[in-house]
Amino acid sequence: MSQKILFQCDYNEGAHPLIMERLLASNMEQTPGYSEDHYCRSAADKIRKACEDDTLAVHFLVGGTQTNLTVVDAGLRSHQGVLCAVSGHINVHETGAVEACGHKVLGLPSDDGKISAEQIENYCHGHFTNASFEHMVQPGMVYISNPTELGTIYSAEELKAIYEVCKKYDLYLFLDGARLGYGLTAPDNDLTLPLLAKYTDAFYIGGTKVGALFGEAIVISNESLKKDFRYLIKQRGGMLAKGRLLGIQFDTLFTDDLYFEISKHAITLAEELRAVMAAKGYTFNAPNHTNQIFVVMPDEHLKKLSEKFEYSYDAQVDETRSCVRFCTSWATKDENVKALIEAIESL
């Protein structure tokens, strides 16, 4: 049986070879645990430098759900909830991890995975002017992801506007960057790490989907959120005994711009695929230029493709067509993209 080529997500492989090399080289070195080692210090320094702000707190966690629940819980009092797009990862795909910490996720309507400053303004204004406001969950944080779950991205202007409304209503702004590299290297992007550090209270730089075996680097600029953060990492199960594994990986990713280089690779391949798909007449849901392609294709074509390729299923669009997701990543091989392109063109 020949193995299919997997395009269904961006975590099908291990880590970038340079990371594996350094993990191997350091394997029998003795270091103290819990991220109190020189690798973590070095990685944090490099991230602060890339963000052009040496007052930032940087912490390393293993995965995205853990990171999200830890940050959200760190920022909210019991009666507060977190605003996000209805399609937000914390609202849909984390088995209620935020609610398990006691907080309601307040979903805002969204077609493309994004929410706007205006939506937040309206929600907060509505809440604080409602006669029964104390009987309702108080918004205490805004969660956005960039790229979103649908692959779309925020502009610098949009982010700044959201941040400003957050400050107006005393909300934290937290940005989930599980796929951050694929957003920052998209052709239409104008965000940068320094802008993210400036216009959020906390954000994270995703490693799991961008070159690492696992790992997310949380960057916190807000002083209140910084306080006692390591207690919360420990309590929520996110403090890795051999924390250096995270330090080594992020130190490697933030050496010689590796993080951005390997992200660009995924974008280049995704854009190639999109061009071929568009030429074929397929349309896109939540059109974007990042590494996730939500493409609407005839079911017959999909059936044929699925003999050799894995994609992930999104939704039935009409009687003959479905929307599916193809992902590229830092690890995607040119030859696999070529194979997929040929398969599409021959449909």
Next chain:
Amino acid sequence: MSQKILFQCDYNEGAHPLIMERLLASNMEQTPGYSEDHYCRSAADKIRKACEDDTLAVHFLVGGTQTNLTVVDAGLRSHQGVLCAVSGHINVHETGAVEACGHKVLGLPSDDGKISAEQIENYCHGHFTNASFEHMVQPGMVYISNPTELGTIYSAEELKAIYEVCKKYDLYLFLDGARLGYGLTAPDNDLTLPLLAKYTDAFYIGGTKVGALFGEAIVISNESLKKDFRYLIKQRGGMLAKGRLLGIQFDTLFTDDLYFEISKHAITLAEELRAVMAAKGYTFNAPNHTNQIFVVMPDEHLKKLSEKFEYSYDAQVDETRSCVRFCTSWATKDENVKALIEAIESL
């Protein structure tokens, strides 16, 4: 300044005089605490008899939010959530009490405050057939209210259908009866206490809004839910030291059908009001025959009425009209309804 007449809710007064009389008569009697007294036993017996099922567990709590959070938490494991109408009280007006216990409220779309067996079926089917089902909150309970927050009611057939789909997917069905009396005495109602006991796993009989100073009687038929329930009442702060106060009140309400008689009073007055409003050409949102009237009126009329009457504001409907709520209750005086009718007719 003369006091306005209040129609904005159904808890503006104290308790039915018969209840006050019995509280007074028993005031210096010594009884053991925590509802382990003869009044609570008697009240529970009367409720079981009214439900025609002597295996039911009956518990008395002080208020609705407390009751809802205790029952929901009692029934769910950590990864489970509770399905309800988006307008459900637990989803909107309990400051995230259910989430504070760790559980997501899963809102289903609803125009009239009700949800259907079909909606539940579709949600559950969708969940358990989703490839990522373990990444999503598992539905573990259905919460409905009768009357709903919009005053509408379920038919016996609708309730039975909901119960059956709950059993199919191993969900608890919990019915919030904060205004139960006003549902069971509505002219178009065909539900009864025995049917409620049969077609739910737990429901509660609201006292706060129907004749008592405070108090809700939880009725549990499901054996798993019955287990250790008093521990949970205590933990969530709902175990009243002088529990007999609840026993005395429900014993009185369930003597000589007082609960139903005083409910009918509210319905009669509400129907009178509705007739006058309809004659005036006003329309109704979520039309119903219970004690809550959601009526759409010209803002000018409302302005005039508000000089002498309090109602609660619901929503702006168009440029010149708003939807507001008028409530009657067991305590509403005929003369006050008469005054309101005259005021409306003279607009």
Next chain:
Amino acid sequence: MSQKILFQCDYNEGAHPLIMERLLASNMEQTPGYSEDHYCRSAADKIRKACEDDTLAVHFLVGGTQTNLTVVDAGLRSHQGVLCAVSGHINVHETGAVEACGHKVLGLPSDDGKISAEQIENYCHGHFTNASFEHMVQPGMVYISNPTELGTIYSAEELKAIYEVCKKYDLYLFLDGARLGYGLTAPDNDLTLPLLAKYTDAFYIGGTKVGALFGEAIVISNESLKKDFRYLIKQRGGMLAKGRLLGIQFDTLFTDDLYFEISKHAITLAEELRAVMAAKGYTFNAPNHTNQIFVVMPDEHLKKLSEKFEYSYDAQVDETRSCVRFCTSWATKDENVKALIEAIESL
């Protein structure tokens, strides 16, 4: 069958007749809900006046466990716990209500129900100098009760010392006053309401055990704790729809010093009982001058007494003697104490 005389607790009866009278008088008056009525405003004003501080926030809740869990949860972040005596009510008799809100109760050893400033100092010093401090629950609040669960009381000097160490380590100090009246009127007491308001961040004045049908008045001096407190009351199920019932009761208790007068009644009777018991040669556990008597008596004597009187059992002391609790209260009848005294003397 003749009814026994109950001395096992201080909540066997209803409410002081003056309270019942006012509840009755106001019964059909219409007021807005949720403690936003003139009775609650008046009661809060009287309490602020009695505390000699008009900046205090005052809230009314139904019961003690609810009050404790709401205050503790309001003050702590997720990684913080609350220090208290191992015998503290929140540690032993609230079915883990504090833990159910996510917080560890950190028990300190205590023989008499009290803890000292020195114990708190040592615990905090130990925590913050421990190499693994982030792996341990951070103390964020101190909970004491006055009188304690064993009937003992704090002196003004002791309270001040505890408050000062709390401020040194940035902990909230919360005092549970479920039986506060019986502490403040004890012959050896030197605390006052103004001192309590000054040397705690929050405390509550117990009504349930001191003259009310139910109800506890929370008094908050700390600005951070004041913030958004009503949201938390609602979320935890403590917001009474007909909040005026609490207002009326506390307004009555704080009119013409009723709260203190009825408390003194209980103390006078308890001291009479203690004198007789001491004369009989019985000894006391956690000796005190409040309304709870923990007396060590021969099992034979207890057996005889239990034919006519209820007390609560504490512990077997040796082969022939047990420690039991007798309580007096605002409601205890002189004739019942006389009967008990006669019974003891005749043993």
Next chain:
Amino acid sequence: MSQKILFQCDYNEGAHPLIMERLLASNMEQTPGYSEDHYCRSAADKIRKACEDDTLAVHFLVGGTQTNLTVVDAGLRSHQGVLCAVSGHINVHETGAVEACGHKVLGLPSDDGKISAEQIENYCHGHFTNASFEHMVQPGMVYISNPTELGTIYSAEELKAIYEVCKKYDLYLFLDGARLGYGLTAPDNDLTLPLLAKYTDAFYIGGTKVGALFGEAIVISNESLKKDFRYLIKQRGGMLAKGRLLGIQFDTLFTDDLYFEISKHAITLAEELRAVMAAKGYTFNAPNHTNQIFVVMPDEHLKKLSEKFEYSYDAQVDETRSCVRFCTSWATKDENVKALIEAIESL
């Protein structure tokens, strides 16, 4: 500056070379995520085989705190707590992770880190016969660790007795095996994996401290605990996207008895150290034959040793001596032990 030799814990290095080799070999292979890959299936099969029970559920998580909180929360209803030694890891060193899930940790006194069937029997009997049982946390699970936090181990007979009392009172028995290899290969051990599977409801096989980069394998025999367990892993942040990393590591550890072989290495070196220490006249706290040595040494000796070696500090024993911990592990080099022995002998 020359680096000190670290003996303070058993997670100072990376992973066994065979694991690193396989991670490297599989690095660019494509597999599905979330432990639904062939490596995880193979590892689970090998563990089931080693436990001689093919009905066991096996799950892989990243770390110990996460594993503990997920299992404890999976097994308890809200009003239930978990019994363990006061020195238990969940009671002391997990920043209240269990409480953050809503459950009280019920500490039982212990000098050597172990608890007995008799202690559990007495606690449960006391709880269920207490008149106020519903006001107290109900024991719902027993947590033990083997080896314990102090390095001691349970005999098969002790474990069986504990399991039997758990079944008598309907408690789950959960065994934390963070250092399981070092227990099962101790010279005085008579436990085996099949016995652990038989006499617990769930236990875990620690990888982080025994040869892996990270990872713990949960083994569940109880059917109720098995149900929906992956939902809970996801919700609590423990579901690793590239789950195969865990599968590969445990597959390697359970191939050709590697797990036991490398464990024995640590034991051999620890026993050598203990012999030298005993010969020197030092005494041991919680004497044991596993990889943790709690040795009482003169402070002067410690000061001298600390120039070249890291150990972890436990407690001051008297004016001139302290108890400290030296750990060996799968990774400890013979030459380092030799250096330490020489240093001790020369004191």
